[in-house]
Amino acid sequence: xxxxxxxxxxxxxKTGKRxxxxxxxxxxxxxxxxxxxxxxxxxxxxxxxxxxxxINKGEISDGYSVSRQxxxxxxxxxxxxIPNQTALYFCATSDLGRDQETQYFGPGTRLLVL
Amino acid sequence: xxxxxxxxxxLSVQEGDSAVIKxxxxxxxxxxxxxxxxxxxxxxxxxxxxxxxxxEKKDQRxxxxxxxxxxxxxxxxxxxxxxxxxxxxxxxxxxxxxxxLTFGTGTRLQVTL
Numbered sequence: 001x002x003x004x005x006x007x008x009x010x011x012x013x014k015t016g017k018r019x020x021x022x023x024x025x026x027x028x029x030x031x032x033x034x035x036x037x038x039x040x041x042x043x044x045x046x047x048x049x050x051x052x053x054x055i056n057k058g059e060i061s062d063g064y065s066v067s068r069q070x071x072x073x074x075x076x077x078x079x080x081x082i083p084n085q086t087a088l089y090f091c092a093t094s095d096l097g098r099d100q101e102t103q104y105f106g107p108g109t110r111l112l113v114l
Numbered sequence: 115x116x117x118x119x120x121x122x123x124x125l126s127v128q129e130g131d132s133a134v135i136k137x138x139x140x141x142x143x144x145x146x147x148x149x150x151x152x153x154x155x156x157x158x159x160x161x162x163x164x165x166x167x168x169x170e171k172k173d174q175r176x177x178x179x180x181x182x183x184x185x186x187x188x189x190x191x192x193x194x195x196x197x198x199x200x201x202x203x204x205x206x207x208x209x210x211x212x213x214x215l216t217f218g219t220g221t222r223l224q225v226t227l
Contacts (some may be wrong), residue, residue, distance in 0.1 A: 019166070040122075040123065040219060040220075041219055042203060042218055042219040042220045043158065043217040043220075044202060045214065045215075045216075048214060053128045058214075059115070061214075090157065090158070093125070099164070099207060101146050101148065101207060102148070102160050102163075103160070103215065104158040105158050105159070106155055106157060107156075108157060
């Protein structure tokens with residue numbers, strides 16, 4: 001779904017570095033989410049935002065922070081990256097309305113922390 | 115919070131056979147249960163969902179059943195084809211509080227020729 005984009009698509013960084021993953025959407029959705037995917041652990045919610053002034057922690061928010069710069073943009077930051085943050089990160093969006101539960105995922109960012 | 119368990123973690127079937135993936139959830143307030151399919155190297159995409167006021171829903175070769183009493187729901191794929199090979203995730207949400215999905219750990223389905 002080209003309406004939800006993520007940059008970068010792949011990133012290698014070193015322990016202790018600060019890194020930002022960005023998500024943009026042209027779907028006009030109010031709600032945005034950040035997940036990480038690890039083998040055998042499924043998709044786990046890091047943070048979510050229901051509008052520009054709303055930020056909520058998910059089940060695994062420690063070590064991460066987010067910024068909702070605009071309705072269309074939601075960034076995830078790792079303040080001091082560590083190796084166990086190596087994972088596939090997905091941004092997702094959903095609408096506020098009739099079909100609000102359906103989430104539309106971005107293509108993912110593969111992050112390797114050395 | 116909600117906890118969703120999914121089984122099996124891997125499933126191999128022959129083309130044309132049926133596949134069943136099962137999930138259980140812990141929060142009796144959950145009322146929405148979607149299934150997402152993730153093909154290799156791709157993003158997860160919704161394939162079917164069911165709400166708590168319905169016991170079964172079908173869409174061509176896929177169906178989902180829900181047992182609210184036992185707090186479990188299942189995905190059924192009939193006449194499997196090679197393009198059904200993917201990872202499947204179940205999820206649960208309480209739409210009355212926040213549309214926040216809790217996902218299962220995924221099932222890797224392999225359809226062999």
